[in-house]
Amino acid sequence: MVLALLAFANFEIASADWAVLGACLALAVAVLLFIFYIQPDASDLAPHRTKLDQLLERRDTIYDNLRDLRFEYRSGKYSEGDFESMKTALENEAALVLAEIDQVTDAQVRRPRGTRSADGGAQ
Secondary structure, eight states: OHHHHHHHHHHHHHHSOHHHHHHHHHHHHHHHHHHHTOOOOHHHHSOOOOHHHHHHHHHHHHHHHHHHHHHHHHTTSSOHHHHHHHHHHHHHHHHHHHHHHHHHHHHHHHOOOOOBOTTSOBO
8 A cells, every 4th residue: 555655656746847846845945944044133023212202101101100109199009108208219210211301302402413614515
């Protein structure tokens, strides 16, 4: 039975169109190379966000946390001392983020775009 299957398989391969078989083999090799050899760049997967975008998102998160903290304090979840310590920590973090936002925006505003010399050419 096994010999009959081998003989049939040999007969089928022998009569197959070698061009089609070669094209299928080339396609299989190309697919395997693409899957295992080509690696995507990490920057392709992550959205491109500037430092300012990240800081603004962080600022919004801190403001949301402060709002939630006040709500939970008013509902009685935290004591006065716990509320004050957490509020102070969040406000300090917000101040640092706001200062960093100011630095980034000032750096963008003050960045020289090319100075012109007396003859009108850019340096």
